[in-house]
Amino acid sequence: MSIDVETLVGWFDVNARDLPWRHADRTPWGVLVSEIMLQQTPVARVLPVWQAWLDRWPKPSALASETPGEVVRAWGKLGYPRRALRLHAAATAIACEHGDEVPCDVDTLLGLPGIGAYTARAVAAFAFGRRVPVVDTNVRRVVARAVHGAGDAGPPSTKRDLDDASALLPDGPDEARAARFSAALMELGALVCTARTPRCADCPIAATCAWQKAGRPAYTGPAKPVQRYGGTDRHVRGLLLDVLRGTTGPVEKARLDLAWPKAGQRDACLASLLADGLVEQTADGRFALPGEH
């Protein structure tokens, strides 16, 4: 079972969300920033931060000229702040080694920090209109249902997932058409073929959907690991970093000690933040965001 290109792209023409990184005046840099911010973070939370970043740093070299700490601060509460560090490093590499222009080919993009299999292809497709398969969680779910008739995607398998998506892409000389199809596939997963409560009544490809034909069987694969947050190291790291985001200069350790009562876990998390380069220690023993002392 395949997915009809005309039908899906036609649906996308009418139903695509009006997102700024899709506007005609978008830049590859803007697309790259959006893709990094959207990794595991919902669109609604990315929107205002993306806008502020593009106003403030319209080119990679502009971001590269900031301290990493200032970039981490501007990342705010988007989550996974190592992304901010890596985006700063990617901007530096683009400014210094690629003439301040975002690379357009997948292999070069893959060489940049924070850019993996999904983001490299997303940038190639959405910023440059290249015909490359783009596989994210939405695409995996839509393919699992519409093509394979399963209730949901199983564990990721890079090669198989890529081959599945590649087989769906329209052929022909119009590469931008293939890129638009990929965007439509993702949008369908985000708006209609959702994880929890799919809106099959509104689905443009329900008539050919293998999952529909099979009677919408429940997902039978392995259970997905549940992520806890309260009390975890991720939680504590977030609390510590939040203290530093809220101040301009270095702070005393006593200040950080207020953020979490368990000393052992707190110190281990501070050490891991140091190791990640998200925090630095000053000569006098205080702590600050990187480059801010």
Added chain:
DNA sequence: TATACGTGGTA
């Protein structure tokens, strides 16, 4: 391949 990595909205 499995696990660590933030944060907040929704059911």
Added chain:
DNA sequence: TTACCAAGTAT
């Protein structure tokens, strides 16, 4: 309230 979920990457 707990649990799931959100355009992944690095190790």
